[in-house]
Amino acid sequence: MEKIRLAKNFILLSIPLIVLCVLAYILPMNYMSVEYVMWNEEFENSKSPYIDAETVIIGDSRAKSSILPALLHEDTYNIAIGGATPIEMYYAVENYIEHNGAPKNAIVVFAPYHFCDIDNWDQTLYFNFLDAKEITKIYLKALETNDPVVAKKGRIPEMVSYRLRLPSKYLAQMYEAKFIGNKTANYEKFDSIRKDMGYCEFGSAPGDDGWTHEVYHEYFDYSPLVVYYYERLVGLLSENGVNVLIAQPPINQASADNMHPEFSLQYEAYMKEIAARYPDITVVSQIPAYDNQLFGDSIHVNRKGAEEYTRELKEYTGSIGFWDRKS
Amino acid sequence: MLFNSVEFAVFLPVVAIVYFILEAKAKSHTVSNIWLIIASYFYYMYADLRYGLLLLAVTLISFGSGYLLQDVIRDANKRKSVLGITVILLIGTLFFFKYAGLLSSFIMRDDALKIILPVGISFYIFQSLTYVFEIYQGKGKTAPSFISYAAFASFFPVLLSGPIEKSSHLLPQFEDRHHFDYERIRHGLIRMAYGYFLKLVLASRLAIAVDLVYENYMDVTGYQLLLATCLYSVQIFCDFASYSTIAIGVAEILGFELTENFTQPFFTDSCASFWRHWHITLNNWFRDYVYIPLGGNRKGTFRKYLNIFIVFTLSGMWHGADITYILWGMLSGLFQIMEALIAPVRKHFPRWLKVFFTFMLFTFSMLLFRSDDMEQAAIVISKVFTQFEPASILTTSPFELGLGVFNLMYLIAGLILLIIYDVINERTGDAAGFITKRSTPLRWCIYYLMVVMILGSSSIGAQQFIYFQF
Numbered sequence: 001m002e003k004i005r006l007a008k009n010f011i012l013l014s015i016p017l018i019v020l021c022v023l024a025y026i027l028p029m030n031y032m033s034v035e036y037v038m039w040n041e042e043f044e045n046s047k048s049p050y051i052d053a054e055t056v057i058i059g060d061s062r063a064k065s066s067i068l069p070a071l072l073h074e075d076t077y078n079i080a081i082g083g084a085t086p087i088e089m090y091y092a093v094e095n096y097i098e099h100n101g102a103p104k105n106a107i108v109v110f111a112p113y114h115f116c117d118i119d120n121w122d123q124t125l126y127f128n129f130l131d132a133k134e135i136t137k138i139y140l141k142a143l144e145t146n147d148p149v150v151a152k153k154g155r156i157p158e159m160v161s162y163r164l165r166l167p168s169k170y171l172a173q174m175y176e177a178k179f180i181g182n183k184t185a186n187y188e189k190f191d192s193i194r195k196d197m198g199y200c201e202f203g204s205a206p207g208d209d210g211w212t213h214e215v216y217h218e219y220f221d222y223s224p225l226v227v228y229y230y231e232r233l234v235g236l237l238s239e240n241g242v243n244v245l246i247a248q249p250p251i252n253q254a255s256a257d258n259m260h261p262e263f264s265l266q267y268e269a270y271m272k273e274i275a276a277r278y279p280d281i282t283v284v285s286q287i288p289a290y291d292n293q294l295f296g297d298s299i300h301v302n303r304k305g306a307e308e309y310t311r312e313l314k315e316y317t318g319s320i321g322f323w324d325r326k327s
Numbered sequence: 328m329l330f331n332s333v334e335f336a337v338f339l340p341v342v343a344i345v346y347f348i349l350e351a352k353a354k355s356h357t358v359s360n361i362w363l364i365i366a367s368y369f370y371y372m373y374a375d376l377r378y379g380l381l382l383l384a385v386t387l388i389s390f391g392s393g394y395l396l397q398d399v400i401r402d403a404n405k406r407k408s409v410l411g412i413t414v415i416l417l418i419g420t421l422f423f424f425k426y427a428g429l430l431s432s433f434i435m436r437d438d439a440l441k442i443i444l445p446v447g448i449s450f451y452i453f454q455s456l457t458y459v460f461e462i463y464q465g466k467g468k469t470a471p472s473f474i475s476y477a478a479f480a481s482f483f484p485v486l487l488s489g490p491i492e493k494s495s496h497l498l499p500q501f502e503d504r505h506h507f508d509y510e511r512i513r514h515g516l517i518r519m520a521y522g523y524f525l526k527l528v529l530a531s532r533l534a535i536a537v538d539l540v541y542e543n544y545m546d547v548t549g550y551q552l553l554l555a556t557c558l559y560s561v562q563i564f565c566d567f568a569s570y571s572t573i574a575i576g577v578a579e580i581l582g583f584e585l586t587e588n589f590t591q592p593f594f595t596d597s598c599a600s601f602w603r604h605w606h607i608t609l610n611n612w613f614r615d616y617v618y619i620p621l622g623g624n625r626k627g628t629f630r631k632y633l634n635i636f637i638v639f640t641l642s643g644m645w646h647g648a649d650i651t652y653i654l655w656g657m658l659s660g661l662f663q664i665m666e667a668l669i670a671p672v673r674k675h676f677p678r679w680l681k682v683f684f685t686f687m688l689f690t691f692s693m694l695l696f697r698s699d700d701m702e703q704a705a706i707v708i709s710k711v712f713t714q715f716e717p718a719s720i721l722t723t724s725p726f727e728l729g730l731g732v733f734n735l736m737y738l739i740a741g742l743i744l745l746i747i748y749d750v751i752n753e754r755t756g757d758a759a760g761f762i763t764k765r766s767t768p769l770r771w772c773i774y775y776l777m778v779v780m781i782l783g784s785s786s787i788g789a790q791q792f793i794y795f796q797f
Binding site: 003009157167168171175 | 332333334507508509512513733774775778779782783785786787
């Protein structure tokens with residue numbers, strides 16, 4: 001009897017906790033930061049037959065901000081995610097194919113440093129972009145590859161906390177947004193991303209001569225976990241008969257002038273290795289350098305830069321007959 | 328594993344449920360003690376597997392020593408030798424982990440040893456030593472079995488930050504049966520909730536303000552530094568008392584009674600009294616095993632003062648291998664000696680003034696405790712005296728403390744509740760018991776207030792408890 005009383009009281013006392021967890025679960029667009037919108041947009045894309053585009057752009061924030069689908073080719077959608085590495089994109093594409101079917105063409109664009117640094121894993125968990133099964137698979141692989149970020153000590157309780165939407169993880173943001181304060185801005189952003197066919201501007205400055213992440217790598221110190229998922233991603237597209245182009249996003253001239261040659265050479269060698277392994281895939285291994293004025297911040301091109309890169313990409317794909325290839 | 332972690336929220340119910348089942352079903356409580364040992368080692372080794380070996384070694388040494396002192400060796404000199412060897416082994420281990428890195432840095436400079444201090448080592452070594460000392464002094468008996476002793480030496484609620492229990496108090500409790508008792512568990516849960524309240528609502532918020540000022544100590548005024556140090560005094564109380572309170576609550580849930588570690592120290596009106604209410608179990612340890620063996624107050628006034636000074640210097644050394652801790656200990660001892668010297672004058676002061684002086688003297692010593700090194704401490708102290716800038720009292724907005732309006736209001740509300748709780752504790756001796764005797768609606772209002780305030784603070788940051796570093 002006393003045990004039931006204790007259990008009953010415990011449940012009654014847990015009501016505020018349950019309410020906060022439920023609020024965090026059902027209202028993310030109302031309190032999350034604008035960054036979440038992009039992830040949510042992609043989440044919805046990959047889990048529903050909304051897009052069903054002939055061509056998809058796959059990659060990270062550089063892909064998201066560098067390619068304007070409307071200017072590139074008809075029926076193109078940019079499903080890249082800012083802050084994502086090939087790990088998240090592998091599952092995004094897997095889900096996309098499951099719900100939309102395989103696209104005819106795919107352009108894969110990742111920043112070279114994203115092969116080395118998993119710098120946004122906490123954000124991936126925080127946004128609950130991946131489901132429990134996917135996270136578990138990644139965690140197990142991370143243990144196998146001894147990944148210091150994904151398999152760091154204390155990760156399991158952290159993953160559980162994010163899945164349960166515990167207040168310790170979400171309440172600060174809910175306070176900051178006064179629970180529903182970001183709703184309007186987030187939905188506006190969501191609509192704007194959809195209107196631009198998935199394109200999203202990251203930096204809007206009229207120029208930036210800061211250095212990008214790659215400059216700080218003396219050599220191509222890739223993460224075995226990222227490379228594993230990158231190769232799975234390429235393999236997945238190949239298996240599904242997708243016509244694939246792997247392109248490199250631009251970096252600003254300031255970064256290009258200061259990048260370690262060893263890093264560029266080793267990265268290009270890796271890309272050539274991928275090209276050799278998948279003869280049907282077109283791989284551009286050289287990292288293009290653009291004028292600093294075309295960058296909205298030190299990492300991403302601004303809209304003008306995106307127009308320039310999309311134009312060049314359109315010319316290149318046209319010149320190699322990319323769009324005419326049969327998948 | 329932190330008390331304020333998701334892991335612990337799973338760990339404790341599992342340990343408690345299995346423990347009560349074993350206590351109810353098993354014929355011997357050895358089984359439930361084995362369960363407690365497993366749980367405690369898991370708890371301790373969760374941070375680092377190697378820690379378990381150290382704990383086991385300390386347990387074996389102290390148990391073996393107790394056995395020799397009680398049952399094998401009768402000769403006084405040989406007993407003294409056994410005690411000496413045990414103290415050298417255990418204190419030597421502690422000294423090695425605390426001081427080897429520092430000493431090697433003097434000798435080898437750049438190639439200094441990088442020794443990681445195993446969390447809780449100062450606490451469980453001191454607790455194990457109480458067992459040896461009590462047997463040596465004839466105040467305690469050997470544990471009935473190694474299992475009971477190992478359960479005592481590794482008891483997870485007290486393992487990382489105390490209270491440092493005496494074997495004569497805690498050890499016999501491992502021979503008792505502890506069954507599910509609703510009232511006791513409820514009382515324990517209230518204690519735990521109050522502990523979480525201290526940590527999450529108060530200490531975590533105070534840390535934001537204190538850290539902000541100390542990180543910018545070169546750019547702030549003496550007044551701001553003093554204000555931050557006053558807040559640090561409250562922060563460290565809330566932080567450390569929270570751990571002790573949660574530990575006491577956890578042990579109570581399991582059926583064990585632990586010694587109170589803090590009893591409203593900021594209500595005391597003298598430094599001597601303050602230390603009888605602050606970190607009580609450590610101060611009792613030093614009193615019983617250092618101060619009294621040195622002669623206590625039995626060998627004249629000078630020796631008494633000297634003994635106080637020695638005890639507090641050692642207490643400073645116990646806290647860490649840093650000159651700031653040692654000086655903090657010395658200063659704490661000196662304040663008590665000075666206080667005793669001016670006692671004839673001091674007795675005419677009103678009580679509120681004495682309480683205020685006590686708090687300010689403690690706060691002043693905390694300047695050393697909070698500073699990262701002597702250079703910072705020297706600058707902070709000199710700023711307090713030479714760049715106080717009283718005008719900044721008027722110009723410094725409390726909102727400049729990095730908390731923002733919401734957190735500042737939350738903090739003030741929390742401090743008011745802390746004072747109310749402490750006043751009830753001072754008057755009744757058991758604020759948790761006081762709450763359980765209120766009418767159901769009032770009681771549930773208090774419960775919900777605590778739950779909501781704790782939940783509302785859960786995102787402030789899962790900071791480690793300050794005393795883990797000792």
